[in-house]
Structures are given as structure tokens and as C-alpha cells.
Amino acid sequence: MKIALQNKQLFKKVIEESKYILILAVISIIALKILFFKESFAVILRLTLSFFWVFIIPGISVMFYWEDKLSFTERLIIGVGLSSAMIGISSYYIGLIGLNIRYHVFILPSVIIIAGIFISSRKKPSDHQPT
Amino acid sequence: MENNKREVLNLKLKLDFEKIYLIIIFFFILWAGVANLWDYKINHDFPFSYMASDTFQHQVRIDSIKQMGNYRYEAPYIAGGFKDAIGFYPPLMYHLDVIMSYASGLENYDIAYLLTFIILCFSSLAFYLIIRRWNKHIAMIALPLSFLLFTRGPGIGPYALITWGSWPLIFGQFFLICFFWYMTNFDLKYSWIFLAVFLSAIALQHQTELLFAAGFMIIMGIWWLAKKEFSKEKIKHFTSGILLFLVISAYYLIIFRFTLVKTQVPSGFNIVATTSTDQTLYLSNFGLILPLLIIGMIIALFMLKKKFSTPILISFFMLLVGFGNYIGLERHAFKTRCLWPIYLSLFLGISIYYLLKLVIKKWKTAYSFAIGIILAIILSGVVAIPYIPHSERFTSAGIMNQYHWQTFNWIKGNTDEDSKVLFLYGDVYNQNAMLRNTFRVPYMVNTEEYVSALANRTINRHIGIYLLGDHHGVHYAYRKSLLDYGYHADEIGKDYFYNTQRDICDFDFIIVDKVSSQAALAQYNILIANELIKNDFIKPVFDNGIVVILENSNRGEDCIAEQTTF
Numbered sequence: 001m002k003i004a005l006q007n008k009q010l011f012k013k014v015i016e017e018s019k020y021i022l023i024l025a026v027i028s029i030i031a032l033k034i035l036f037f038k039e040s041f042a043v044i045l046r047l048t049l050s051f052f053w054v055f056i057i058p059g060i061s062v063m064f065y066w067e068d069k070l071s072f073t074e075r076l077i078i079g080v081g082l083s084s085a086m087i088g089i090s091s092y093y094i095g096l097i098g099l100n101i102r103y104h105v106f107i108l109p110s111v112i113i114i115a116g117i118f119i120s121s122r123k124k125p126s127d128h129q130p131t
Numbered sequence: 132m133e134n135n136k137r138e139v140l141n142l143k144l145k146l147d148f149e150k151i152y153l154i155i156i157f158f159f160i161l162w163a164g165v166a167n168l169w170d171y172k173i174n175h176d177f178p179f180s181y182m183a184s185d186t187f188q189h190q191v192r193i194d195s196i197k198q199m200g201n202y203r204y205e206a207p208y209i210a211g212g213f214k215d216a217i218g219f220y221p222p223l224m225y226h227l228d229v230i231m232s233y234a235s236g237l238e239n240y241d242i243a244y245l246l247t248f249i250i251l252c253f254s255s256l257a258f259y260l261i262i263r264r265w266n267k268h269i270a271m272i273a274l275p276l277s278f279l280l281f282t283r284g285p286g287i288g289p290y291a292l293i294t295w296g297s298w299p300l301i302f303g304q305f306f307l308i309c310f311f312w313y314m315t316n317f318d319l320k321y322s323w324i325f326l327a328v329f330l331s332a333i334a335l336q337h338q339t340e341l342l343f344a345a346g347f348m349i350i351m352g353i354w355w356l357a358k359k360e361f362s363k364e365k366i367k368h369f370t371s372g373i374l375l376f377l378v379i380s381a382y383y384l385i386i387f388r389f390t391l392v393k394t395q396v397p398s399g400f401n402i403v404a405t406t407s408t409d410q411t412l413y414l415s416n417f418g419l420i421l422p423l424l425i426i427g428m429i430i431a432l433f434m435l436k437k438k439f440s441t442p443i444l445i446s447f448f449m450l451l452v453g454f455g456n457y458i459g460l461e462r463h464a465f466k467t468r469c470l471w472p473i474y475l476s477l478f479l480g481i482s483i484y485y486l487l488k489l490v491i492k493k494w495k496t497a498y499s500f501a502i503g504i505i506l507a508i509i510l511s512g513v514v515a516i517p518y519i520p521h522s523e524r525f526t527s528a529g530i531m532n533q534y535h536w537q538t539f540n541w542i543k544g545n546t547d548e549d550s551k552v553l554f555l556y557g558d559v560y561n562q563n564a565m566l567r568n569t570f571r572v573p574y575m576v577n578t579e580e581y582v583s584a585l586a587n588r589t590i591n592r593h594i595g596i597y598l599l600g601d602h603h604g605v606h607y608a609y610r611k612s613l614l615d616y617g618y619h620a621d622e623i624g625k626d627y628f629y630n631t632q633r634d635i636c637d638f639d640f641i642i643v644d645k646v647s648s649q650a651a652l653a654q655y656n657i658l659i660a661n662e663l664i665k666n667d668f669i670k671p672v673f674d675n676g677i678v679v680i681l682e683n684s685n686r687g688e689d690c691i692a693e694q695t696t697f
Contacts (some may be wrong), residue, residue: 024154031158035166039173043237047173050234051249054227069319073150077256081309082325084250084302085332088223089379091230092335095201096382101226102200105233 058109059083061116152500156274157252163511163522164281165248170526177536178240181529185296187564193228193239211600212572213619215609219390223335224302247298254305258473264315265442271499273480278510279472281522284416289469291410303337304470310344315441326372334380339463389616390605403456411465418518427478449474530559534677539568541673550639555656556581557644563599573599585655590695596633636690641681666690
């Protein structure tokens with residue numbers, strides 16, 4: 001019952017923050033179009049979406065575990081550091097194992113996003129305490 | 132109830148105010164850094180604004196990883212033709228670039244450059260968070276100092292850190308700032324994971340910052356020991372993080388140990404006061420901002436004495452690292468100074484905030500917002516004020532141009548992988564990493580010998596020809612076993628690469644620049660080309676008005692006399 005309630009709250013929070021991310025994506029597209037006004041809209045759209053796919057969404061998903069301690073802004077910015085570190089490192093090693101880098105763009109962000117959500121959903125009430 | 136609602140609304144407005152500010156500054160910095168430089172376009176027909184060999188070094192390696200699918204080995208055209216040279220360069224950024232290239236559909240050369248700028252902007256924001264944890268207003272006022280990341284300076288300024296290709300350092304500094312952020316948040320549960328991930332990222336990106344991180348941890352450890360705050364929990368926490376870091380990084384750190392570390396001679400504790408070859412920043416370059424920084428430092432010292440503050444310690448620590456040129460850190464210290472606009476921004480924020488607090492008793496976020504925007508306008512150079520430095524604004528295509536890019540692409544698409552390609556003299560070829568864009572092992576005439584032959588009015592069949600590649604101090608290392616490495620360049624001898632007379636007839640393709648800033652050299656190129664095409668087996672196969680490619684379909688056959696005079 002407790003877990004179900006917690007997951008419901010988690011879902012609500014995810015939806016809320018998804019809206020923020022969506023708003024931020026729209027702002028980014030507009031801002032980049034102003035900055036690079038000679039560039040086509042399609043290029044800017046794809047660039048923005050890909051940046052969000054590779055850096056923003058995986059980062060904020062993993063950082064979601066600390067959503068009760070860190071603000072959305074903080075999780076977003078440090079999430080970029082976390083996702084770039086995790087994706088860069090794992091891409092290097094997975095490439096060495098033999099999985100061609102062309103597939104990493106789909107696999108790595110997906111795995112990190114799913115792992116982030118999974119870990120947050122498994123968070124126990126006691127985990128809300130700092131060490 | 133009504134009051135509560137109002138409070139909630141006020142809080143929300145305040146938070147939004149700050150977010151709006153961050154968004155504005157983020158894109159403003161991006162505009163100042165890259166939009167102008169790139170002529171307000173993202174897609175370019177060739178590597179645009181590439182201003183030094185290092186930029187091409189990264190760009191080609193990214194291309195090669197994309198081509199090979201991994202970074203187990205260096206591509207032969209990067210490694211002097213060797214097919215077993217180990218991929219030695221820190222790989223993290225390259226992998227991100229390739230992934231983003233696939234995701235965005237942009238050329239590697241565009242996305243790699245753009246991503247560096249974006250990461251630099253995020254570095255500023257991450258440091259903002261560190262200051263913010265301590266004081267939001269100071270953080271907001273401090274942020275615009277980042278515009279000075281794009282100054283050219285009287286010497287080689289910080290802007291060249293990007294335009295000359297110190298991209299790995301920029302990524303490394305970003306992870307170092309993330310590490311500093313962790314140090315201000317290590318009381319979060321499981322935050323040792325941040326420690327492990329950020330240290331690993333630095334290890335796989337730019338190891339100099341690993342030393343800085345270790346140094347900072349030691350200082351913090353000493354502080355905690357002195358204060359008797361080094362609890363068992365802290366020891367357990369740091370041990371967990373460091374162990375995980377070692378597990379993650381061990382494989383690459385072994386490669387690093389047998390390549391970049393092994394072959395670089397330590398400079399000792401040389402004291403070097405200035406540099407004419409490295410990108411750097413001197414305190415005097417801050418102009419009228421400097422007095423404010425000094426006031427901020429003095430106030431910060433008093434505050435530090437009163438109450439410990441990690442952000443203040445971080446700023447002072449990175450200030451001292453920048454002066455590491457006096458204890459042997461040399462270029463590492465000089466280059467770190469380029470990031471001072473981020474690290475010292477705290478002092479600017481402190482001085483302005485506390486000076487204004489003398490007259491404004493009740494501070495509001497709107498004031499920080501307004502001051503931040505004014506500073507951004509001044510430091511970005513939108514409104515230039517004498518003696519206050521500002522970011523430079525210019526558009527430059529850099530070294531590359533469409534004619535040479537066409538040439539490289541032609542070779543890439545129309546020749547066999549093992550073709551031998553010789554470059555005669557070209558103005559841009561001294562930044563020789565760009566030649567790897569042919570995806571063929573590049574050979575280039577020794578310019579000194581070439582000029583000397585021209586002066587003697589002779590054409591020589593055998594002439595000094597370099598076999599180029601990125602030995603980068605690692606001598607084309609290859610792995611015999613996990614902990615046993617060989618070095619091709621040592622085994623064959625360096626003369627083979629850089630001091631060998633080679634036969635001009637022993638190449639499949641010869642690249643001839645018809646235009647040069649030194650007309651005599653261009654005419655000499657054409658003269659040689661005319662001699663060569665007297666053979667029916669040597670023909671021009673490509674000509675774009677600036678560059679001609681000759682194909683020798685009978686490689687090794689006599690194609691020219693041993694010495695011809697003209």
C-alpha cells in the first residue's frame with residue numbers, strides 16, 4: 001500500500017518534471033533559432049532533441065533519486081555531468097567489448113533512463129535520510 | 132490561508148525569476164562564444180573555425196572512431212600506418228561526440244566543436260550551483276564573469292583554448308567542477324557514486340584534473356582531521372567512491388600508464404613566469420574587474436576565518452592551481468587559468484554583493500538579476516567599456532577551406548585504403564593533423580629541404596619526406612599483453628618517420644597546391660607537377676583550381692631524373 005502510494009507520487013512528480021523538460025526544450029529550440037538564425041529549423045529541432053535525449057533526460061532520470069534533496073535546476077545541470085560521464089565511459093568500454101558505437105545512441109540513454117526510474121521507484125522511505 | 136497562498140505564489144515567482152536568469156545567461160554565453168564565431172550557422176561545409184592542428188587531431192580521431200565502431204586501436208592514418216597501435220588518447224569526449232553526431236545528424240566536425248561550447252556553458256552553471264548552495268545572490272552576480280572565457284587577451288587568451296582545440300581539457304574541467312559540486316554535497320545518501328563517476332570521467336578525459344581533485348580531497352581531509360570531523364562514515368564513504376572509481380577506470384589508466392605517462396619526460400620543478408605558447412590568462416587581464424576580485428578575495432578570507440565555506444576554498448584552490456607554473460605545473464597551470472573567469476567569479480559576486488549591501492539593506496532577487504544582466508551586457512562586449520575586458524566577437528573560417536576539404540574528400544572516396552599519398556608544399560599543411568582527413572597515411576615533403584631545393588633551382592627525385600602521424604609522445608605504442616607494451620617508433624627509429632629521403636616516384640597520389648601565399652613555392656609545385664605528367668602513367672585526376680591531384684599508376688617506376696636543374 002505504502003509502495004503503491006509512493007509510486008503514485010513518483011508518477012505524479014515525473015509527469016510534472018516532464019512538463020518542465022518539455023518547456024525547456026521548446027525554449028531551447030526558440031533560443032537556438034535566434035542565436036543561429038541562418039540555420040534551418042529542422043537542424044535546430046533535431047540538435048535540441050538529441051541533446052535532451054543524450055544528456056538531459058538520462059541525467060535527470062538518474063538524479064531523480066535525490067529529488068527530495070536537490071532542486072530540479074540542480075538535478076538538471078549536474079545530471080548533464082552525470083549522463084555525459086556515464087554515457088562516455090560506458091560507450092568506450094562497450095565499444096571495446098564489440099558493440100559498434102552506432103548503436104550506443106539508442107541503447108545507452110535508454111538503459112540509463114530506465115535504470116534511473118527503476119532505482120527511484122525502489123527508493124525506500126528510509127532512503128530519504130541523509131547519511 | 133490567503134497569506135499562505137500568497138507566500139507560495141511569491142516563492143514560485145522568485146524561483147522562476149532565477150530560472151529565467153539562468154536560461155538567459157546560458158544562451159547569452161553560447162551566443163558570445165560560438166554564434167558569432169560560426170557565422171550564426173550550425174552546419175558547415177567543412178571544419179569551420181578550426182584554428183590549429185589539435186582541433187583537427189580531435190576531429191579526425193572522432194571520425195576514425197565512428198568509422199571503426201570503437202576505440203581499441205588508432206586508425207592507421209593516425210598512427211603512421213601501423214594497424215596495431217593502441218587507442219591511447221582519453222576517449223570519453225570522442226565517444227560523446229560520435230554518439231551526438233549520430234543523434235543530431237550533424238557532421239562530427241560541427242557537433243564536436245559545438246558540444247565543447249555547450250559543456251563550457253554547463254561548467255559555468257555547475258559552478259553557479261556550488262556558489263548558490265552558499266549564497267544565491269552572489270551566485271547570480273558572479274555568473275556573467277564567464278563571458279571572459281572568450282577573451283583573446285594580450286597573449287594567447289582563453290578563447291584559444293577552444294579555437295586551438297584544448298577540448299579534452301574543457302571536458303575535464305567540467306567534470307572537475309562536478310566533482311567540486313559533489314564535495315559540497317557529499318552528505319547526500321549514496322553520493323559516493325558521484326565521487327566515483329566524476330573521478331572516472333576525469334580519468335578517461337583529462338588526467339591533470341585528477342591531480343587537482345586529489346589535491347583538493349587531501350586539503351579537505353587535513354581540514355577534517357584538524358577539526359576532528361573525519362568520522363568513520365566519511366572514511367567509508369570516500370573509500371567506497373575511490374574503490375568504484377578504480378574499478379571503472381583501471382583498464383584505461385593502464386593504457387594511460389604505458390603511453391602518455393611513460394613517454395613524457397617530467398619537467399621537474401621548473402619555475403616559469405610567463406608563456407608565449409600556451410593559452411592563458413593573467414590577473415592583469417581582468418582590467419578594472421581586478422580590484423573587485425581582490426576586494427572579494429579579502430572579504431572571502433575574513434569569511435573563511437569566521438566560518439568554513441567549501442565554495443570559497445574551491446575558488447582559492449583553483450586560483451593557486453593557476454599559479455602552479457611556479458612549482459612545475461607549467462602549461463597545466465597556464466591553461467587552467469583560462470577557466471579563472473569561472474573559478475574566480477565567486478570573488479566578483481562577493482565584492483559587488485557586500486559593497487552594495489552597505490547601502491541596500493533588504494536585498495531582493497530582482498537586484499541580483501538586474502546586476503547580472505548589466506554585467507553580462509558589459510562583459511559580453513555588447514556595450515564595451517574601456518579597461519573592462521569583454522568577450523571577443525569575430526567570425527572566422529579558420530585554417531580549412533572548401534578547396535582543401537574537397538581534395539581530402541576526393542582522396543577518401545576515390546583511392547584504395549593502402550594508397551600512398553604525398554603532399555607537396557601547401558600553406559596550411561604545417562597544421563598537419565588535417566592531412567589525416569584523407570583517411571590515408573599522409574606523407575609530406577620536408578619544407579626546409581623543399582625550399583632549399585627551390586633556392587638551388589633543382590628538382591630532386593629523392594627528398595626529405597615525413598611519414599606523419601600522431602605519435603604524440605607515445606611512439607606508436609602497441610600492446611603485447613595487458614602490462615607489456617612495445618613502441619614502433621622506438622623499434623624502427625624516429626629517423627624513419629622524420630628524417631628519411633624518400634622517392635617521389637614511390638607514391639600513388641601526389642597533392643599539388645597551385646596557389647600559395649608564397650608564389651615561388653606554388654610555381655615550384657607546378658613545375659614538379661609538369662615534370663611528372665610528362666610520364667604517360669602520371670595523370671591529373673582531380674583539379675579544383677587550387678589543388679591538383681596527380682595519380683601515379685606505376686608506382687616505383689622511374690618518373691623523374693635524380694636531379695633536374697631549371
